[in-house]
Each structure stands twice: as structure tokens, then as C-alpha cells.
Amino acid sequence: MSTKNNNVEPTTNICNRFIRHADQQPDAVAIYHNGKSISYAELDKLSHSLAIRILDEVNASQSNNSSQIIAIHGKRNANLIVSMIACARANLTFAVLDATYPDSRIEQMLDLIQPQLIIGTDTQHNDFLALQRAAGKYPVYIPSDTSPIAKKPSQDDPSGYELNHIAYLLFTSGTTGVPKCIKTSHAPLVHFVEWYIDTFNVERNAQFSLLSGLGHDPILRDIFVPLSAGATINIPEQSIIINPVSLFDWFQSRKISYTHATPPLLKILCSATNHGSRLPHLRYVFSGGDALKVSQIQKLKSLNGDCQIVNFYGTTETPQAMAYYRVANDDSDPIPIGHPISDVHLHLLNDDLTHTKKGEIGQIAIETTYLSEGYLHDEVMTSGRFVHVPDVQDRVYLTGDYGMLREDGAMLLKGRVDDQIKIRGFRIELGEIVVALESIAYVQTAVVLPRKADNGENYLVAYLVRERGSQLMNGNVEDAEDFEDIKLTIAKLIPSYMVPSFYIWIDRLPLLPNGKLDRAQLPDLHQGSLGASVQVIAGSIEDSIIQQWKGLLGLVDINPRKSFVELGGDSLSFIQASLSVEKVMGWIPDDWEKKSICELAQLPVKKSSLISAIETPLFFRAVSIVLIVMTHFSSIHISATHALFFISGISLGRFQLNQILTMADFSPMIKTIAKIALPTFAFILAIQLRHTDDIDLFNLLLVGNFQTESGEIRHFWFIEVLLQCYIMIAFIFSIKRVRHQFLADPFLLLIVASILSLGLATLTSAIFFDASDIADAGAPFNPINRLWLVFLGIALVYANTLQKKVITYLTVIVSFIVSTVSEPYMAEVDQYLFSAIAILMIVFVNKLPIPKASATLIRLVASASMFIYLSHFTLGGHLDFYPFSHFVPKIVAMLIAGILIQMSWDRMVNCVVTTYAKVASKKSEH
Numbered sequence: 001m002s003t004k005n006n007n008v009e010p011t012t013n014i015c016n017r018f019i020r021h022a023d024q025q026p027d028a029v030a031i032y033h034n035g036k037s038i039s040y041a042e043l044d045k046l047s048h049s050l051a052i053r054i055l056d057e058v059n060a061s062q063s064n065n066s067s068q069i070i071a072i073h074g075k076r077n078a079n080l081i082v083s084m085i086a087c088a089r090a091n092l093t094f095a096v097l098d099a100t101y102p103d104s105r106i107e108q109m110l111d112l113i114q115p116q117l118i119i120g121t122d123t124q125h126n127d128f129l130a131l132q133r134a135a136g137k138y139p140v141y142i143p144s145d146t147s148p149i150a151k152k153p154s155q156d157d158p159s160g161y162e163l164n165h166i167a168y169l170l171f172t173s174g175t176t177g178v179p180k181c182i183k184t185s186h187a188p189l190v191h192f193v194e195w196y197i198d199t200f201n202v203e204r205n206a207q208f209s210l211l212s213g214l215g216h217d218p219i220l221r222d223i224f225v226p227l228s229a230g231a232t233i234n235i236p237e238q239s240i241i242i243n244p245v246s247l248f249d250w251f252q253s254r255k256i257s258y259t260h261a262t263p264p265l266l267k268i269l270c271s272a273t274n275h276g277s278r279l280p281h282l283r284y285v286f287s288g289g290d291a292l293k294v295s296q297i298q299k300l301k302s303l304n305g306d307c308q309i310v311n312f313y314g315t316t317e318t319p320q321a322m323a324y325y326r327v328a329n330d331d332s333d334p335i336p337i338g339h340p341i342s343d344v345h346l347h348l349l350n351d352d353l354t355h356t357k358k359g360e361i362g363q364i365a366i367e368t369t370y371l372s373e374g375y376l377h378d379e380v381m382t383s384g385r386f387v388h389v390p391d392v393q394d395r396v397y398l399t400g401d402y403g404m405l406r407e408d409g410a411m412l413l414k415g416r417v418d419d420q421i422k423i424r425g426f427r428i429e430l431g432e433i434v435v436a437l438e439s440i441a442y443v444q445t446a447v448v449l450p451r452k453a454d455n456g457e458n459y460l461v462a463y464l465v466r467e468r469g470s471q472l473m474n475g476n477v478e479d480a481e482d483f484e485d486i487k488l489t490i491a492k493l494i495p496s497y498m499v500p501s502f503y504i505w506i507d508r509l510p511l512l513p514n515g516k517l518d519r520a521q522l523p524d525l526h527q528g529s530l531g532a533s534v535q536v537i538a539g540s541i542e543d544s545i546i547q548q549w550k551g552l553l554g555l556v557d558i559n560p561r562k563s564f565v566e567l568g569g570d571s572l573s574f575i576q577a578s579l580s581v582e583k584v585m586g587w588i589p590d591d592w593e594k595k596s597i598c599e600l601a602q603l604p605v606k607k608s609s610l611i612s613a614i615e616t617p618l619f620f621r622a623v624s625i626v627l628i629v630m631t632h633f634s635s636i637h638i639s640a641t642h643a644l645f646f647i648s649g650i651s652l653g654r655f656q657l658n659q660i661l662t663m664a665d666f667s668p669m670i671k672t673i674a675k676i677a678l679p680t681f682a683f684i685l686a687i688q689l690r691h692t693d694d695i696d697l698f699n700l701l702l703v704g705n706f707q708t709e710s711g712e713i714r715h716f717w718f719i720e721v722l723l724q725c726y727i728m729i730a731f732i733f734s735i736k737r738v739r740h741q742f743l744a745d746p747f748l749l750l751i752v753a754s755i756l757s758l759g760l761a762t763l764t765s766a767i768f769f770d771a772s773d774i775a776d777a778g779a780p781f782n783p784i785n786r787l788w789l790v791f792l793g794i795a796l797v798y799a800n801t802l803q804k805k806v807i808t809y810l811t812v813i814v815s816f817i818v819s820t821v822s823e824p825y826m827a828e829v830d831q832y833l834f835s836a837i838a839i840l841m842i843v844f845v846n847k848l849p850i851p852k853a854s855a856t857l858i859r860l861v862a863s864a865s866m867f868i869y870l871s872h873f874t875l876g877g878h879l880d881f882y883p884f885s886h887f888v889p890k891i892v893a894m895l896i897a898g899i900l901i902q903m904s905w906d907r908m909v910n911c912v913v914t915t916y917a918k919v920a921s922k923k924s925e926h
Contacts, residue, residue, distance in 0.1 A: 012187065013091075018044075018085065021204075021229075022041055026044075027040075030233065032232055043081075046082050054090055057117055068092050068093055071110060071119070071138070072096050073097045073099055073120050073121065074097075074122040076235055076236075080122075082121075083143070084096070088168075096168075097109055097110075101215070108178055117138070117139055117140075119142075165373075166183045167186040169181050169184075170184065171215055172429075178432075182319070182372045182375060183372060183375075185373060187370060189320065192320040193228045200308075204230035207258070208234065208256070212260060234256060236250050261285070266296055282304045284307065288311070292311050292327075312337075317385065318366050318370075318372065322340060322341060323341065324337075324339065324341060326338075336411055343368055343370065347362075348364060349398075353389050362403065362404070363417055364413075365399065367392055367395070371397050402414040426495070430448045432498070433500065440490075447522070448461070461501070463509075501598055502542075541600065542560045546597065548584065553567055560596065563593060563596050563599075575863040576859075578593075578615075579856070582612065611851060612849075612850055614855045617651075617842050618859065621647050624640035624838070625869060626895065632872065633891065642832065642835035644718070649789060649790035652669075652672075653794035655672070656669040660730075673730075676866065679866070679867065679905055680723075683716075683870045683874075684704075702716075721783045728787060747799060751792075757791060758788040758818060758819065761785045761819070789812075809844075864899040872894040872898065879893060
């Protein structure tokens with residue numbers, strides 16, 4: 001497989017086309033970052049000035065080092081780009097060191113390349129101190145004066161220096177625990193850039209995103225392709241890249257037309273498709289570094305059906321993309337890596353370097369004059385990977401990937417030759433992780449293996465043999481604290497993406513007769529869930545949370561790579577689950593319910609504190625139910641149901657709505673409705689059987705709030721109305737067009753929905769409902785009178801700015817005033833006062849610090865609030881004897897009774913569900 005084009009002159013500098021554009025369009029925007037723009041003229045002058053200053057620094061250092069290597073230390077920003085261009089213009093070799101890497105990793109890189117100078121491009125916070133520690137004996141230059149020098153640069157600036165053969169150095173993971181360094185001239189990058197611009201018709205007004213990691217070759221593509229085409233580089237903050245909604249908004253606001261991203265990063269972008277509209281400006285999406293899936297392609301197409309998706313294939317050694325494939329609408333998995341770019345041949349070779357026969361699988365070898373120059377200071381490895389093959393003109397690089405040709409000639413990947421794998425798009429040598437693990441004093445031997453998760457992504461499992469003399473639990477596991485120490489230790493030695501997700505202690509390494517590792521005998525983590533046959537890390541954080549949640553969620557098996565919400569958790573089980581998280585971890589992390597169990601286990605474990613941070617909605621849920629009980633059995637009359645409806649809306653938005661909107665999956669909401677309706681039905685049936693001979697179907701069907709008959713059951717109107725609100729919302733979102741419109745701007749549409757529902761409540765109450773006195777048990781209740789509060793509770797979930805929170809609260813207050821028209825019996829201010837204060841706190845305060853003993857009691861009351869509500873009328877009517885004839889003991893007794901009933905009900909339900917699951921599991925096995 002090959003294509004041909006005109007060869008690039010080997011002395012061509014990658015900056016030449018950029019300099020021409022700076023002359024032709026000086027006012028065009030070259031870089032946009034953090035609200036600031038840098039024009040081509042400004043970038044030209046800044047890079048030229050810095051090039052001269054760097055040369056002055058190099059000459060002034062009088063170093064014996066003749067390598068002329070410059071290390072650029074920093075983060076993703078404009079200064080980094082200026083420094084890279086300056087080094088290229090000064091004909092000096094540069095290597096980029098990512099400031100987010102551990103100091104020890106930076107030190108390894110510096111010792112390998114022995115730079116003459118280190119340029120610090122980002123000295124914010126602790127970065128400068130970290131740079132100084134890592135630099136050690138190497139001189140550090142901080143370009144504080146970035147004002148351009150008046151001299152106009154020429155195409156060959158700075159003049160008087162011969163072009164350095166090596167343009168830049170790149171690092172990849174190494175099997176010996178030390179990263180490998182690859183040296184490359186200007187020609188391969190220039191060749192790729194020119195091919196790219198011609199092939200994909202890059203215009204001067206194109207908007208490129210800069211998302212690539214700094215220490216890898218895609219960063220060069222992301223910078224020099226747009227600058228060589230006269231386009232604009234847009235740089236997002238790291239906080240934007242990791243946040244799906246923020247990244248999506250950034251793509252929209254910057255009108256990104258060309259983007260390069262790994263499949264995991266594209267998943268982040270696509271996961272926010274329920275947040276807003278399409279990306280109409282997106283023309284090309286280039287993916288590489290990992291397997292691209294059809295499911296991702298479909299999500300990308302939903303952002304813009306006209307955008308072209310291109311799958312790139314290449315290695316750091318080649319460098320850049322050496323093959324590409326334009327994805328078609330009818331493609332299926334696996335997506336090919338395609339055909340070679342110009343001046344490149346792709347070969348499939350057997351182990352003896354002979355060509356495979358047609359249709360056979362072989363190792364992919366890349367033939368081109370545009371390969372890198374090999375590995376720095378390692379001729380043995382260079383000669384082993386860059387080889388000559390019979391009947392092939394140029395050198396070839398052995399990629400280590402297996403491939404085969406489709407019938408149409410497109411290349412397909414078929415796996416790796418060695419242990420080199422991809423994690424989140426980063427290439428990893430497992431041996432380097434093993435070296436880091438075995439550097440720990442109490443680890444005798446380590447093995448790291450990749451495993452595949454349910455979603456197709458790789459994760460790492462480390463198998464550890466402890467030094468002799470240590471006692472192991474159950475023969476193969478140890479304390480979870482050991483694993484936390486291990487994670488913290490190796491995180492200082494290797495990048496975060498290389499840190500394994502799971503750790504298992506084993507007695508010894510299982511070996512085959514030939515002395516090689518018997519991988520089949522190593523304990524495995526099940527692909528779907530952790531069952532009895534799987535060797536779980538006993539006592540680990542993951543195991544502790546799993547054991548707590550099994551009974552709570554009624555599950556036999558729990559997948560540790562799923563979150564509480566993904567496992568079917570809802571507002572009714574949320575409180576007890578949060579208690580279990582706090583018990584295991586010593587604290588409750590923010591948004592813990594959206595983090596997988598594995599992600600929770602990665603967070604630090606804290607010592608138990610006397611103070612516990614309790615979520616504000618949880619606090620006021622408990623307070624509200626206490627006030628309701630007090631109102632019914634004392635002279636205190638405070639309306640708290642408005643706050644409870646608002647809190648119910650928050651729960652709906654947090655736990656059920658996302659699956660409804662993104663997957664049209666109503667099962668979580670149906671489950672929640674059932675968990676509310678079943679115990680209510682049981683209570684109503686028990687009361688009817690005890691007090692009446694006839695069964696009242698209105699009450700049994702939970703629509704008793706519509707009738708005018710008096711009775712004890714009438715007091716359940718709150719639950720009936722809440723269920724009716726949930727059903728109405730489910731019906732509204734069952735309409736596909738409504739869901740689609742909602743995704744465009746959920747917050748705005750929720751505010752509009754609350755206003756419309758309040759207007760509808762006013763209209764329907766005036767026509768159909770005579771609610772002049774709600775205290776009268778014969779007054780029917782209009783459920784739409786509370787629907788607007790539920791909508792506003794959901795809106796708060798989407799209120800991600802202070803402005804939106806203010807709008808939410810103002811809408812609540814205005815609606816309270818307007819609702820007096822439809823609810824004249826609520827005209828007194830004190831009927832709204834508590835709810836207004838409670839909602840104010842909920843909107844603007846996330847958590848409240850509470851003494852731990854009190855916080856536990858509050859959570860128990862909040863968790864049992866529904867059962868307290870259901871039981872307190874019946875129970876309170878029978879507590880007229882001493883000491884319950886007094887107000888306080890009676891209230892306490894009703895709260896305790898509700899908690900006990902809730903615990904008994906949950907235990908009964910969990911027992912039934914667990915038994916059913918076990919029976920179903922045994923049947924499926926047979």
C-alpha cells in the first residue's frame with residue numbers, strides 16, 4: 001500500500017510557512033487563549049525575539065554541551081507555542097516537558113536529553129518551584145520580557161546559524177522504567193503538514209482546537225498545521241477539557257471547525273450532547289491514539305451530520321499520522337486505519353520480516369523517508385525497530401501492531417505484538433509500571449496486565465507478591481491501606497494514566513513449564529460484575545462499598561465501574577448510600593453518586609471527624625417532615641410541603657432525568673414511583689380494612705386528593721400529589737420532540753415550564769377545584785398547584801451559575817405570591833415563610849457543617865421521611881397515654897416509629913429482591 005507525492009526538502013524549517021502567513025495576514029488571529037488573542041504579526045515578533053534571547057542565553061552559558069537541546073517546561077498555553085516556534089527558528093532542538101508530570105519523571109527526561117537550557121513557560125503557583133527542583137544542575141531561563149525586538153525577521157531568521165538536523169525530541173514509555181526519547185528532523189513534520197493542508201483543504205479562517213497532551217507528537221500537529229495554513233489555534237483551559245458541558249460550550253462559542261482528539265476525549269465531548277444544540281461549524285474530526293467505535297461516530301454525527309470523521313494511524317517513531325481513513329456512514333466496527341498518506345508504504349510482515357500472503361495477519365511496518373532518526377542514546381533499540389527489509393527501498397519501522405487488509409485494501413488493526421497498550425489514548429509500556437511498583441520496599445515482584453471494561457476501554461490490574469515475612473489475609477490479599485500507599489508512591493514516579501486501577505496480592509507468580517508467566521492462572525476481575533467466583537480485594541474500599549450497597553440496592557452482583565446512579569440508585573436510597581460512603585471513606589465527596597466505585601476508591605480516605613457536612617436538601621427534608629408532624633399534633637402550624645416538593649424536583653433532576661433525556665429510559669423513574677406507591681398502597685389498604693367494610697378505589701389508586709370525602713386517608717394528599725406530578729412529568733418527556741427541545745436549553749425551558757404550570761394551576765383551580773379551605777378534609781387538591789415547584793427543583797440541578805441560581809430563587813418567590821390566587825387559603829405569609837427560607841438555603845448553600853451525631857440522626861429522619869409521613873397520623877391517634885400525652889415525647893415516638901418501619905420495609909423488600917435475583921441467576925445458569 002503506498003501513495004506518492006513530491007518530496008520535502010530536508011532543510012525546510014517547519015516555521016517557513018508560518019512566517020509567510022505573518023507577512024501576508026499580519027492582523028489575523030493566530031492564537032486565542034483565555035479571552036486573549038495573539039495576531040500572526042505579534043506571534044512572529046514574539047517568537048523571533050525569544051529566539052534571539054535563547055541563542056544569547058545558550059552562548060552565554062558557555063556549556064560544554066554541544067547538543068543544542070532546549071527543554072520547554074510548561075502547560076497548555078500561548079507561551080508554550082511561542083517557545084516552540086522560537087526554538088525552531090533558532091535552529092535548536094526542543095523537547096516539551098509537561099508540567100503536570102511528577103518531578104521524578106521530569107528529572108528522568110532531563111537526565112536523558114541533557115539540555116543546554118530549560119525554558120519555563122508557566123511559573124504560576126508551584127510550577128516554578130517544581131521546575132527548579134526538577135532542573136537541578138540545568139540552567140533555567142524564564143522569559144519575563146516578552147516584548148518584541150524591533151528587528152524585522154527574515155524567512156531565514158535568525159541568520160548565521162546552520163539548520164540543526166534534529167528539530168525536536170519526543171518521549172514514549174520505556175520497558176526499563178526510563179522513558180524512551182525519539183529524535184526527529186523538520187522534514188517529517190513539514191511533509192505531514194503540507195499533505196494535511198492539501199488533503200483536507202484547510203482555509204485561513206479555520207478554527208483549530210488544541211487538546212493534545214504536551215509530551216506526545218500530536219501536539220506538533222495541533223500547533224503547526226493551523227499556523228502553516230494561516231488558521232487560528234484555540235486553547236481551552238484544562239478544567240474545560242475534563243468537563244463535558246464546558247467543553248461542548250467552548251466548542252460552540254469558539255466555532256471550532258477542525259479538532260484532533262483521542263476516542264476517550266471525544267467521549268467527553270459527546271457525553272454533553274444532551275446539554276445543548278449541535279456544532280454547526282465542525283467540519284473535520286480527526287481521531288487517533290485508540291480504537292474508534294461506530295457508537296462514537298454516531299454520536300459525533302448527531303453533533304453535525306455534515307462533518308467528516310477521519311481515523312488517523314501513526315506512532316511517535318514515524319512520526320505523525322502515516323495512514324488515514326475517511327469514515328463512511330455505513331461503516332461497522334472495527335473502523336480501519338485506512339490507507340497510507342503520500343510518500344508512505346504500509347507492509348504486513350511475518351516474524352522473519354518476509355511479506356505475508358494476501359488475507360493473512362502480519363506486523364504492520366511503515367516504509368517512508370519521513371521516519372524519525374531513532375532513539376536518543378540507544379542504537380541497539382533503534383536498529384531493532386528501524387530495519388531494512390528485502391525488496392524495500394527505504395528503512396521501515398516495525399510498529400508492533402498486527403494488521404490485515406480488507407477486501408477494499410483498507411488496513412485493519414488486529415492487536416499488539418508485545419505488552420505495549422493504549423490507556424485513554426496514551427501508549428504505555430507495562431514494564432515501566434512494573435519497575436515503579438518493584439521499587440517499593442515491601443513489593444517483591446509485580447505483574448501488570450491490561451483488562452477490558454464493559455465499555456471496551458482498557459484498564460490496568462497490578463498483581464503483587466509481598467516480600468517474605470508478611471502475613472496475607474485469605475492467602476492472596478492485604479489491607480486496603482497498603483494499596484493507597486502504593487498508589488501515592490508510584491504516582492510520584494509515573495504519569496497518572498499509567499497508575500493501575502486495581503491491585504491484588506498473590507502468594508507467587510504462576511509459571512509455565514518453560515519458565516514464562518502463566519497469565520491464565522492469575523486471578524481476573526470479571527468483565528461485568530464482581531461475583532462469588534471472583535477474587536475480590538477483601539477489605540479494599542471498592543469491596544467495602546460493594547458490600548454496603550448490595551443490600552441497599554437489592555443486587556446480587558455490583559459492577560465497580562458503575563456509579564450509584566448507574567446502578568439504579570435514587571433519592572430514596574441515596575441517603576443510606578451516602579452514609580455507607582462516609583463510613584468507608586471518612587467523608588462524603590462532592591457528586592459522589594455520579595462517580596464509579598473505582599473512582600471513589602481513587603479518592604483519599606480521611607480520618608473520621610466530629611463534624612459532618614450534610615447536603616442542604618437532605619437537611620431540610622428532615623426538618624420539613626418534623627414540622628409536618630408537629631403541625632398535626634401541636635399548636636405549631638408551619639407549612640413545609642412547598643419545600644418538600646422543591647426537594648423532590650431536585651431528586652428527580654439528579655437521579656432520573658438524565659436517563660430519560662439521553663436514552664428515553666423511564667425505568668429509573670418507574671422504579672422510584674413504585675417505591676413510593678407500594679408502601680403507600682399498603683398503608684391505605686391496612687387503614688381501610690381496619691376502619692371500613694368497603695374498599696375505596698379512589699384512595700387505593702392514589703387519587704384520593706380528587707374526591708371530597710373526609711377521612712383519615714385524606715391526609716395522604718402529599719404523596720398522591722407528588723406521584724401525580726412525577727407521572728405528569730414522565731408523560732411530558734415521553735414525547736420525543738419535547739425531549740429534543742429540552743436539550744437545547746434545559747434551564748430556560750424548566751423555568752418556562754414552571755411558569756406555565758403555575759398559570760395552568762391558577763386556571764384549573766378557579767374552574768374545577770374549590771380549595772377555599774385546605775384544612776377541611778373535604779376539599780379536593782389540584783396536583784398542578786405543586787407541579788411548578790417540582791419543575792423549579794429540577795431547574796436548580798441545571799443552574800450551574802450564580803445568575804441562574806438567582807433566577808431560580810426569584811421565580812420561587814414570585815410564584816409564591818402568584819399562587820395565592822389559586823390557593824387563597826395560603827394567603828398568610830407564615831404559610832410560605834419556612835419554605836422560602838429553606839429554598840433560599842438550598843439554592844445558595846451546598847452543604848451544612850453539623851456535629852456528626854446530629855448529622856446521622858438527620859439522615860435517618862430524612863431517609864424515613866415517607867414512612868414517618870405515612871404512619872404518624874395513625875400512630876399519633878393512639879399515643880394519648882402518659883408520657884406520650886405530652887407534645888415532645890409524642891413527636892419523638894412518631895419519628896422513631898417511622899424510622900423502624902422504614903428499616904423493616906427495606907429489609908423485607910431487599911430480601912424479596914435478592915431472593916428473586918438469586919433464583920433467576922440459578923435458572924439462567926441451568
